[in-house]
Amino acid sequence: MKKPTSFIYEQTATGVAIITLNRPERLNALTFEVYRELTDTFAALRAEDDVRVVVITGAGRAFCSGGDVHDIIGELFARDMEGLLEFTRMTCDLIRNIRIFPKPVIASLNGTTAGAGACIALASDLRIASLEARIAFLFVKVGLSGADMGAAHLLPRVVGVSKATELLFTGDFISAPEAERIGLYNRVVPAGELAAVTREFAERLAQGPSFALAKTKEMINREIDMNLSAALECEAQAQAICMLHPDYREAHEAFVAKRAPTFK
Numbered sequence: 001m002k003k004p005t006s007f008i009y010e011q012t013a014t015g016v017a018i019i020t021l022n023r024p025e026r027l028n029a030l031t032f033e034v035y036r037e038l039t040d041t042f043a044a045l046r047a048e049d050d051v052r053v054v055v056i057t058g059a060g061r062a063f064c065s066g067g068d069v070h071d072i073i074g075e076l077f078a079r080d081m082e083g084l085l086e087f088t089r090m091t092c093d094l095i096r097n098i099r100i101f102p103k104p105v106i107a108s109l110n111g112t113t114a115g116a117g118a119c120i121a122l123a124s125d126l127r128i129a130s131l132e133a134r135i136a137f138l139f140v141k142v143g144l145s146g147a148d149m150g151a152a153h154l155l156p157r158v159v160g161v162s163k164a165t166e167l168l169f170t171g172d173f174i175s176a177p178e179a180e181r182i183g184l185y186n187r188v189v190p191a192g193e194l195a196a197v198t199r200e201f202a203e204r205l206a207q208g209p210s211f212a213l214a215k216t217k218e219m220i221n222r223e224i225d226m227n228l229s230a231a232l233e234c235e236a237q238a239q240a241i242c243m244l245h246p247d248y249r250e251a252h253e254a255f256v257a258k259r260a261p262t263f264k
Contacts, residue, residue, distance in 0.1 A: 001044040004037040008059070015052035015206040016199070017045060024060025029068035030116055035094060038120075042097035052206040054101070055198055056124065057108035058117075063133060066115025073142075088148075091116060095150045098123040099221060102214035104205045108198040109133035110191070114173070119149035122158065125217065127184065128198050129176045130191040135184065138171035146171065157224060159184050209247040209263040 008020040021028035107124035113135040146168030155164040179185040223231045254261035
C-alpha cells in the first residue's frame, strides 16, 4: 500500500491500523488531498491481510471539524454544477469505502467532531469518544442540506428518525454524554483514557474471527433495507458459509480443549 502523506498512518504488530488526521492547527479540517488519500487508503487496506481493524482519530483538540473553509469551501464557489457534483460524489466515495470495508472501523473521537468529520464518525462501525468530543452535523448552519455524505441514511438508523431529524435540521452540537445517551457514541471516557481504551478494544477485535466479523458487517449493511423474511434467509446463508470456515472448527476445538482460540 502506498503510504499516505496528508495524515499519519501507523500499523501495530497486533493487526491494528491507526489513521491520525494531522492538521491540529486547523482542527484537522479536510482538504481535497486528505479526502482522496482517506478514500484510497480504505480501498487499499481491503487487500492487506495483516490489517484486521482500523482506528481513525485526530491530533490535538479536534477529531475533525469538516471541510477546510479556505482549501475546499472557498474553491467550490468557482465551480459549476458538474464540478460541484464531482466534489460531492468524491466525499461520498469515502463514506462508501468505509462502509464496504470488510473489517471493523473504530472512530476514536478525541475532540470536536463536526460536518464531514461527524459523517466519517457516523460511517465507522463503532465510536469511542472523550468527554470533550461534542458532535454536530452542522451543514444547515452554512446553508447546505443536512443530508450529506450519507447522514440522512445512516443517522436515523443509529439514533432513530425523530432524533436524527432534530440533529440534521438544527445542526446543533451535542455533548459527548448526550451522544452516548442517544446511542450515537458507543462509549465515552475521560480524555486521558481514550487512546488506551480504543487500543484495547481494537486489539480485542483484531484477535477475533476476521471472517465472521466481515460477514457480520456485510449483513448489517445488506439488511438495512430488507424485510424480515429476506433478512432471515440472508442470515441463514451467511451462517452456513461461516460454518464452513476454519475459524468455526477452531472455536469448537478450543472450547473442548479449554484454551483460547487462535483465529487466522
